[in-house]
Amino acid sequence: MDIKNSIKQIAQKAQMASRQLSRISTGIKNDVLLKMAEALLEKSDFLIKENVKDLTRARETGLSAAMMDRLTIKEATIGAMAQGLREVAALPDPVGKVTSMWRRPNGLMVGRMRIPLGVIGIIYESRPNVTVDASALCLKAGNAVILRGGSEAINSNLAIASILQQVLSESPLPAEAVQVIPFTDRAGVSALLQMDEYIDLIIPRGGEELIRTVVAQSKIPVIKHYKGVCHIFVDKDADLDMAMNITFNAKVQRPGVCNALETLLAHKDIADEFLPRAAEKLQKAGVTIRGCEQTRKILKNIEAATEDDWYAEYLDLILAVKIVDDIGAAIAHIEKYGSLHTESIITRDYANAQRFLNEVNSSTVAVNASTRFSDGFELGLGAEIGISTTKLHAFGPMGLEELTTTKFIIYGNGQVRA
Amino acid sequence: MDIKNSIKQIAQKAQMASRQLSRISTGIKNDVLLKMAEALLEKSDFLIKENVKDLTRARETGLSAAMMDRLTIKEATIGAMAQGLREVAALPDPVGKVTSMWRRPNGLMVGRMRIPLGVIGIIYESRPNVTVDASALCLKAGNAVILRGGSEAINSNLAIASILQQVLSESPLPAEAVQVIPFTDRAGVSALLQMDEYIDLIIPRGGEELIRTVVAQSKIPVIKHYKGVCHIFVDKDADLDMAMNITFNAKVQRPGVCNALETLLAHKDIADEFLPRAAEKLQKAGVTIRGCEQTRKILKNIEAATEDDWYAEYLDLILAVKIVDDIGAAIAHIEKYGSLHTESIITRDYANAQRFLNEVNSSTVAVNASTRFSDGFELGLGAEIGISTTKLHAFGPMGLEELTTTKFIIYGNGQVRA
Numbered sequence A, B: 001m002d003i004k005n006s007i008k009q010i011a012q013k014a015q016m017a018s019r020q021l022s023r024i025s026t027g028i029k030n031d032v033l034l035k036m037a038e039a040l041l042e043k044s045d046f047l048i049k050e051n052v053k054d055l056t057r058a059r060e061t062g063l064s065a066a067m068m069d070r071l072t073i074k075e076a077t078i079g080a081m082a083q084g085l086r087e088v089a090a091l092p093d094p095v096g097k098v099t100s101m102w103r104r105p106n107g108l109m110v111g112r113m114r115i116p117l118g119v120i121g122i123i124y125e126s127r128p129n130v131t132v133d134a135s136a137l138c139l140k141a142g143n144a145v146i147l148r149g150g151s152e153a154i155n156s157n158l159a160i161a162s163i164l165q166q167v168l169s170e171s172p173l174p175a176e177a178v179q180v181i182p183f184t185d186r187a188g189v190s191a192l193l194q195m196d197e198y199i200d201l202i203i204p205r206g207g208e209e210l211i212r213t214v215v216a217q218s219k220i221p222v223i224k225h226y227k228g229v230c231h232i233f234v235d236k237d238a239d240l241d242m243a244m245n246i247t248f249n250a251k252v253q254r255p256g257v258c259n260a261l262e263t264l265l266a267h268k269d270i271a272d273e274f275l276p277r278a279a280e281k282l283q284k285a286g287v288t289i290r291g292c293e294q295t296r297k298i299l300k301n302i303e304a305a306t307e308d309d310w311y312a313e314y315l316d317l318i319l320a321v322k323i324v325d326d327i328g329a330a331i332a333h334i335e336k337y338g339s340l341h342t343e344s345i346i347t348r349d350y351a352n353a354q355r356f357l358n359e360v361n362s363s364t365v366a367v368n369a370s371t372r373f374s375d376g377f378e379l380g381l382g383a384e385i386g387i388s389t390t391k392l393h394a395f396g397p398m399g400l401e402e403l404t405t406t407k408f409i410i411y412g413n414g415q416v417r418a
Helices: A003-021 A026-042 A044-061 A065-071 A075-090 A129-140 A151-169 A186-192 A208-217 A240-252 A268-284 A293-298 A307-311 A327-337 A350-359 B003-021 B026-042 B044-060 B065-071 B075-090 B129-140 B151-169 B186-192 B208-217 B240-252 B268-284 B293-298 B307-311 B327-337 B350-359
Strands: A098-103 A109-116 A119-124 A144-148 A178-180 A201-205 A230-234 A261-267 A288-291 A318-324 A342-346 A364-369 A386-388 A396-398 A404-415 B098-103 B109-116 B119-124 B144-148 B178-180 B201-205 B230-234 B261-267 B288-291 B318-324 B342-346 B364-369 B386-388 B396-398 B404-415
Touching: A003 A119, A003 A144, A003 A178, A003 A186, A026 A044, A026 A075, A026 A129, A026 A151, A044 A065, A044 A075, A044 A151, A065 A151, A075 A129, A119 A129, A119 A186, A129 A144, A129 A151, A129 A178, A129 A201, A144 A186, A151 A178, A186 A208, A201 A208, A230 A240, A230 A327, A240 A261, A240 A268, A240 A342, A240 A364, A240 B404, A261 A268, A261 A327, A268 A288, A268 A293, A268 A318, A288 A293, A293 A318, A307 A318, A307 A327, A318 A327, A327 A342, A327 A350, A342 A350, A350 A364, A350 B404, A396 B404, A404 B240, A404 B350, A404 B396, B003 B119, B003 B144, B003 B178, B003 B186, B026 B044, B026 B075, B026 B129, B026 B151, B044 B065, B044 B075, B044 B151, B065 B151, B075 B129, B119 B129, B119 B186, B129 B144, B129 B151, B129 B178, B129 B201, B144 B186, B151 B178, B186 B208, B201 B208, B230 B240, B230 B327, B240 B261, B240 B268, B240 B342, B240 B364, B261 B268, B261 B327, B268 B288, B268 B293, B268 B318, B288 B293, B293 B318, B307 B318, B307 B327, B318 B327, B327 B342, B327 B350, B342 B350, B350 B364
Parallel strands: A119 A144, A119 A201, A144 A178, A230 A261, A230 A342, A261 A318, A288 A318, A342 A364, A364 B404, A404 B364, B119 B144, B119 B201, B144 B178, B230 B261, B230 B342, B261 B318, B288 B318, B342 B364
Antiparallel strands: A098 A109, A109 A404, A386 A396, B098 B109, B109 B404, B386 B396
């Protein structure tokens, strides 16, 4: 059978499974998630053996040490996968929740009820733990999932899928609720992205290139996250110790992630006092600073920032610094150069705090807090399936609710339309 | 200048306008909507004169009487447009609404605030009133709008736009908040659909062919509504007078709309009693009935339904009728042949009512009510910009809230991530 037909069969089976899944009770879903956790632990020898096949091939093809590290499954990795499944089991089920209900003048009771999206396709790179995490979240929200991981992890991903499917086949849930695409040909991804008749949503997880490739090809809606150019604006009235502490945390604590700080905007009235202190602490931690012309009059030992720096997502220990006249200039800079991800103002001024929260339309906007809180777990969603930086359906970190939609329900007693 | 560049300029201006618009207060927006209503009434002579140009050309090209009717602007049409603007002004503003807020263990207060989507493109057919209605809804929700109506209405649409823009230019709102594409070349639509950098959402309003063309070309998310194959299931325990009344209303009151009834499913135990009575009343109103084999044993004078009939959106006085064994068979039929639009069960059985509401995942699911209530106004949304039959972002009738998204807002007092 050719790849296109094979993908079509997978997609059709997923749709059939999703219809069954939408009617499964929370208790049964949780039970299956807990059994999956047990099964992964029980079959850890098998999993590690299959993972070694991937690692051996990866070593031969010269995968980077960082990629090898992400690909490796150890006992502890499996323990974390199992723990993740248990945590998803413990989350409230979004399906069936009536988010609001109201009475119409004609007596109709109208409400909105959460229902699963249907079938979700996840396209991701080397970490095999995504296979478990994404499956758990999709299942809990009543969706069937089709997983397409990196070719370098194919044996690991198929091994995980076989364990999960074994549990499903011994449960009231359909075994096709979780499917891994069993071949690594890129034509498989292209074929998958044409299956808009069967698949409701595509979530790509990986670098900007992967995401742009998926968006360019997909006939199915895609939740996109291109990049995070996050800003902190230190206002005239900021508590400078707090500003220091938050800037340091946002830049240094984990510089390689999308919610790390990339550009610091400093109000001109505090720049002389704040920037030398901040620079000293940041530079001690290995941060390279690139500044605007005015910044370089205060910090003598730094590089000049070019226009490109204001657009840059460094994902590294580099920080762009710009001095601005006021909050209006800070908001205008964010509007021009930002990526709609996460921005924070540090201020003691009530009006400016409220203005920043209201006027900045990024997916997460904070007052006096680190940008690093823009994360499904940290915001209290209980989980995270990804972050959206486009506005349709979901904007910002996505939890279980974002894997559902709502239908209208109507309780009538014979009403007809006049 | 070529079409593509001209469209790009329109899209860029819309994005600039949308950023200003997102910060405009409700009071100012409402004031502008009310002034637009006055301006349309004041300039009704001009509007009717421009409309006559379209009507003259349409007569020459032999437009159908129905299309001519939809194209015509009379004093009463303008009165209705003005009234529509006043009603939108009276609706609550969704922008700035904090839909929920919670405290995290570290003291962060996290909430979700409604914000505009940004720029919305509307692609529609001949009715010029859409130009006013869509502009009003988009503006109220803080969005800039780009309108591309049918070529047969170009003079009318440009006249409406010039009146609305005149009001905008005398207000704090940007004049580019409402733009009509000033040329009718189809290349303009294609170019518009590539502007994903500037436009956040496309809403096509018209027939299935228009919508499929837009979806095939668009790089921008599209809210789709292909068709409405709506079902009523008359259960064994139905009040047959109520079933009669609702079936008649759903089929006959306005057969040409998407929420009209297309297929009637009758429980086998009530078919003998119900179908002859229903058929008599429906046939008297001019309805042609096409039935399954079993139905034709009860109703002798009807045509046979083919497989195609179960998929059909007649939009006409035709009804497909099928006898089913039980509620499970009814739900399975809807799942196989339905369009995810609107379905209703008529029953006195509590468990079956709840089962139908829970298990049928169409965008509107009703108990003991006409399918004709699947409409933004009837459901209490206050307005309707369209109906979505796909699940991403919005599912079912869409009001003002569906023209917004949410951002996360965080009130902190110095929190950093550990």
